[in-house]
Amino acid sequence: RAERGGPEPNGSMENVSVPSGELSVYNDSVDLYSLSLGNNTHSNYVHYFHGDLYIILPIIYSVICAVGLTGNMAVIYVILKAPKMKTVTNMFILNLAIADDLFTLVLPISIANHLLNYWPFGEVLCKVTLSIDFYNIFSSIYFLTVMSIDRYLVVWATVRSKRMPYRTYRAAKIISFCVWLLVILIVMPFTIFAGVDVNPYDGRKSCVLMLPDPENLWNKMSRIYTLILGFAIPVSTICILYTMMLYKLRNMRLNSNAKALDKAKKKVTIMVFIVLAVCLFCWTPFHLSTIVALTTDLENTPLVIGISYFITSLSYANSCLNPFLYAFLDDSFRKAFKKMMECRPA
Structure with a gap:
């Protein structure tokens, strides 16, 4: 069970009771947005969640960490070591794997x-961890936007039977570097x-976002900022590109003189x-929760808390x-x- 409670600004914690079988957590706003991010603002009060979540969530996160770290390291290793893997698309995949690995490391x-x-790790590691946490929101969708443009x-070029001399591995490196810079600025x-x-x-x-006053206004602005730059703009761009792409592919079938892919x-x-599609499946609930948080005032019921942690796990x-x-x-x-995993004689 989750309850939103706690004292008034000048109140006392003496009368706060913890329901049997539940865990008391001094934290911050437990709406969908903050729980999905795993970090919050600094308005203190008490909420409760069932003790089972205290055990289950670390297990889920540990599995994601182990699988993600191993899988993405394998992708990075193969692309860097295998000569035939050095293509434009694989350069973007390499950077996507590096961004995912960076997140799983923290x-x-x-x-x-x-x-x-x-939070026992200090100010510097707090800034690094939260920055990478937010970087994870933007990096995947931005690299996928670049891949969609490509x-x-x-x-x-195929429809028009034209060459693409500017589409090189070196150009892909430069574009990837620009994406990194853009996301760092965001x-x-x-x-x-x-x-x-x-x-x-x-x-x-607690490692949190220390938003200035008026905190409520800044909190809403940060939600809108994340929603527009992390979802609305890149997803709209991708949808337009794929719509135009499907239109061109359809015309290729109708035009007997067009050269097929x-x-x-x-x-x-x-x-x-x-x-x-998998990226959108994992991240769309997170951004929908932002819209919900902006338009409604949800109580911290068990269902809301459970959905919030599910959204967190799905995005991770x-x-x-x-x-x-x-x-x-x-x-x-x-x-x-x-081929790279084959055993070779000494």
Whole structure:
């Protein structure tokens, strides 16, 4: 059971009772947005959640961490070591794997924070962890947007029977570097506001967003900022690109003089589309929860708390799913991985 309670600003904690079988947590707003992020603002009060979540969530996060770290490291290793894997699309996949690996590397810190129920790691690591947490929101969708643009250009060039001399591995490196810079700039406000807050009633430390006054207004602005830059703009761009791409592919079938896409290009396009679909499946509930939080005033019922943690786990899971998609959908990746894992005589 989850209850929103706690004292008034000048109140006392003496009369707060903990229901039997439940865990008391001095934390911050427990709406869908903050729980999905795993971090909050610094308005202190008490909420409760069932003790089962205290055990189940670290297990889920640990599995995501182990699988994601192993899978993405394998993707990075294969792309960097196998000569035939150095393609434009694989350069973007490489950077997507690096971003996912970066997130899974700091996930154990979030697990420790959850188990300890306080932040013992200091100010610097707080800023780093929250920055990477927010970076995870933007990086996947932005690299997939770039991959969608690349797929559209490939289809467009094929339909018009044109070459693409500017589409090189080196150009993909430069574009990837620009995406990293762009996302760092987008996340910079969250890095600035991240800090360690000390609960005035028991001295418990929390790694949260220390938003200025009026806090409620800044909180809404941060939600809208994340929704627009992390979802609305990139997803709208992707939808427009794929609509135009499907339109061109349809016209190719109708036009007997058009040159059809070859088998390899079709496979890559399908793979990018499926990776994108899985990303949207994992992240759309998170952004929908932001809309819900902006338009309604939800009570912290058991159902809301459970949905919030489910959204968290689903968004985190995206960081470990992509390697499996590459293994199933990309023959060249699967063959390169098997070849590199073969035992070689000394």
